[in-house]
Amino acid sequence: AQKITQTQPGMFVQEKEAVTLDCTYDTSDQSYGLFWYKQPSSGEMIFLIYQGSYDEQNATEGRYSLNFQKARKSANLVISASQLGDSAMYFCAMREGPDAGNMLTFGGGTRLMVKP
Amino acid sequence: NAGVTQTPKFQVLKTGQSMTLQCAQDMNHEYMSWYRQDPGMGLRLIHYSVGAGITDQGEVPNGYNVSRSTTEDFPLRLLSAAPSQTSVYFCASKYYTGENTIYFGEGSWLTVV
Numbered sequence: 001a002q003k004i005t006q007t008q009p010g011m012f013v014q015e016k017e018a019v020t021l022d023c024t025y026d027t028s029d030q031s032y033g034l035f036w037y038k039q040p041s042s043g044e045m046i047f048l049i050y051q052g053s054y055d056e057q058n059a060t061e062g063r064y065s066l067n068f069q070k071a072r073k074s075a076n077l078v079i080s081a082s083q084l085g086d087s088a089m090y091f092c093a094m095r096e097g098p099d100a101g102n103m104l105t106f107g108g109g110t111r112l113m114v115k116p
Numbered sequence: 117n118a119g120v121t122q123t124p125k126f127q128v129l130k131t132g133q134s135m136t137l138q139c140a141q142d143m144n145h146e147y148m149s150w151y152r153q154d155p156g157m158g159l160r161l162i163h164y165s166v167g168a169g170i171t172d173q174g175e176v177p178n179g180y181n182v183s184r185s186t187t188e189d190f191p192l193r194l195l196s197a198a199p200s201q202t203s204v205y206f207c208a209s210k211y212y213t214g215e216n217t218i219y220f221g222e223g224s225w226l227t228v229v
Binding site (some may be wrong): 004033034037043044045047050052091093100101103104105106107108109 | 146147148149151156157158159160161164166174175204206208209210216217218220222223224
């Protein structure tokens, strides 16, 4: 079974609008972490936001927020006020267990395209 | 502070050749990992290390070797390159268990013909 599922291969959003990128995960661990990364066309992996399984509040970092619904095992990324520079691939990833270092399982990604 | 440095950035190999992808970090990170990214897909873990002298296999280790003789360096060796190993390779490092920031290198584009 897929551990990280991103069901939207590609999405369009109008500049200045908000967009939600979906991510569902599957784990039996009680302690885990969820990450979102941005990969622009240049190829580097840019860390956006992190949510720990025991964090009671949804994580926020500037225009990025993570809608964490633990019971539904979902960790959707919300980007507010989209900008042209947000056009990129977005990956959801999970670290299972409290001591898993930087061993991540990635989803297949969502390509976001921001329209002017 | 250079962060995570990968070399080479681009490489073309012939089937059967061997090569080493270099990864170095200057942040005294204990954890280091190698991932591969195939076209249109997410990253998959090849090998990882939790400290000097300690390595273990990830999801897709076949055809690759690693060693960790120092904290700074974590080279990835392709023993006998195959076209299926055409991919982008990322090295990543992390400081300690309680910190969540994972630093990625810029990637190494490898083509095996």
